[in-house]
Amino acid sequence: MTKRKVGIIGAGAVGATAAYSLSMMGVCGEIVLFDIAEGVAKGKAIDIGQSVHYAPVSTIVTAAESPADVNDCDIVVITAGVPRKGDMTREDLLMINAKIMKSVVEDVMKYSPDAVIICVSNPLDVMSYVIHRMTGWERNRIIGMAGALDGARMAYQIYNKLGYGAGQTGTLVIGDHGQHMIPLPHKVQVGSVNTLELLSKEEMEEIIERTRNGGAEIVKHLGTSGYYAPGRAIAYMVEAILNDSKVVVASSVLLEGEYGYSDVSVGVPVVLGKHGAEKIIEIELDDATREKFKTSVESIREGIDILKANKFFD
Numbered sequence: 001m002t003k004r005k006v007g008i009i010g011a012g013a014v015g016a017t018a019a020y021s022l023s024m025m026g027v028c029g030e031i032v033l034f035d036i037a038e039g040v041a042k043g044k045a046i047d048i049g050q051s052v053h054y055a056p057v058s059t060i061v062t063a064a065e066s067p068a069d070v071n072d073c074d075i076v077v078i079t080a081g082v083p084r085k086g087d088m089t090r091e092d093l094l095m096i097n098a099k100i101m102k103s104v105v106e107d108v109m110k111y112s113p114d115a116v117i118i119c120v121s122n123p124l125d126v127m128s129y130v131i132h133r134m135t136g137w138e139r140n141r142i143i144g145m146a147g148a149l150d151g152a153r154m155a156y157q158i159y160n161k162l163g164y165g166a167g168q169t170g171t172l173v174i175g176d177h178g179q180h181m182i183p184l185p186h187k188v189q190v191g192s193v194n195t196l197e198l199l200s201k202e203e204m205e206e207i208i209e210r211t212r213n214g215g216a217e218i219v220k221h222l223g224t225s226g227y228y229a230p231g232r233a234i235a236y237m238v239e240a241i242l243n244d245s246k247v248v249v250a251s252s253v254l255l256e257g258e259y260g261y262s263d264v265s266v267g268v269p270v271v272l273g274k275h276g277a278e279k280i281i282e283i284e285l286d287d288a289t290r291e292k293f294k295t296s297v298e299s300i301r302e303g304i305d306i307l308k309a310n311k312f313f314d
């Protein structure tokens with residue numbers, strides 16, 4: 001990769017935190033922020049740009065005056081959209097965020113036609129699917145951020161139970177980024193020790209439940225959804241793509257027969273490198289997990305079907 005320019009569309013809580021996190025890591029030369037709300041991108045770009053003075057590597061942070069300035073990006077992160085509040089589910093954001101997605105994606109296609117897109121807006125899997133349908137791009141170039149965050153949340157819950165192994169916990173969460181997400185306890189290891197040997201069945205069930213409700217728990221306390229962990233998860237994915245590091249991260253990608261499904265975006269383990277989601281890893285699912293995966297896919301398809309019924313797709 002010759003240039004390392006990252007566009008972030010939607011400079012709200014998540015977009016700005018991703019920008020801040022990325023600028024502190026120094027993995028890209030330029031970050032350009034765009035937001036439809038006047039002054040938001042400009043103000044945050046100045047603030048983040050001034051914080052870079054203390055970063056190990058300098059990153060230029062700018063604000064786009066218009067979508068046309070988010071041009072020639074290697075990666076475009078889409079964090080434009082409405083977050084949930086109160087008792088809302090992510091699915092309640094479907095119609096409003098789908099409309100936002102439509103205008104944003106048209107601009108990305110025009111101004112950064114070679115980019116890898118990281119979709120963040122909710123409901124995540126359906127929005128990632130919308131981007132596929134709108135762009136028609138190769139599927140490796142459209143990646144939904146979910147498993148990176150949900151996996152971090154699961155690791156956090158495990159540490160809180162064990163009291164050791166922070167930073168040594170490998171987790172895997174597949175399926176939708178919603179009520180049917182599937183944290184996989186038998187895949188979790190702390191320092192190469194399988195957690196099935198460290199935690200009781202009841203403790204693991206509690207961890208799974210708290211992981212699944214990780215987003216809602218923050219909304220309950222904060223009144224809006226979280227942004228530090230999401231921002232850091234985005235930055236981790238951007239770094240993996242820019243550095244071509246080939247790390248395995250569960251992400252929402254379009255299936256074309258893998259796991260027995262097609263024409264739906266859902267979270268599965270993928271290899272992240274300079275071409276985006278370069279490889280989908282098909283892991284063996286036992287019968288019970290396969291059933292959960294089916295429920296998860298169906299829940300995403302419900303959202304897609306609502307858009308179809310509303311003639312969202314041409």
Ligand SMILES: NC(=O)C1=CN([C@@H]2O[C@H](COP(=O)(O)OP(=O)(O)OC[C@H]3O[C@@H](n4cnc5c(N)ncnc54)[C@H](O)[C@@H]3O)[C@@H](O)[C@H]2O)C=CC1
Binds near residue numbers: 015040097124224225
């Ligand atoms: N995939 C995931 O794991 C996560 C997803 N999210 C989702 O990310 C989205 C953003 O969340 P927050 O940053 O907390 O919301 P926010 O309200 O703080 O920021 C969203 C920003 O998008 C901007 N925006 C709206 N329409 C736009 C357009 N057409 N072009 C450019 N900017 C536009 C708004 O002006 C606002 O500044 C939400 O949909 C939220 O549910 C949030 C956390 C984690």
Ligand SMILES: O=C([O-])CC(=O)C(=O)O
Binds near residue numbers: 084177214215216218
């Ligand atoms: O919970 C929300 O609405 C935002 C989100 O996706 C998360 O934090 O996982």
